[in-house]
Amino acid sequence: MTTRSTSRSRRNSCTRPVASRIGLSDVVDLLDFAAKWEPYGGAPTVDIFVTFGLTADLYRSRLARALTSTAANGLEPDQRQRLLDYTHRPSSRRYETKAS
Secondary structure, three states: OHHHHHHHHHHHHHHHHHHHHHHHHHHHHHHHHHHHHHHHHHOOHHHHHHHHHHOOOHHHHHHHHHHOOOHHHHHHHHHHHHHHHHHHOOOOOOOOOOOO
């Protein structure tokens, strides 16, 4: 019975708007951060991790959802589109190590 309610809870959390899942203030912080770094092609992965504790791929995923929320209505349409395009580009691995 616990398993059933847990899976139902997870399923419901996936259908709720992003602002209610991660908090509206978090969505606003994410959008502000993305808008600040947009003119430079996006934030460096280290800054994403230090600021949000997220990998670049997870950051892009959350940003894409945030950009479709009502919290993003304050962005200029062109900037919103550029940020959406950014979320669909493959992330660049800036700190790759060489194989021996």
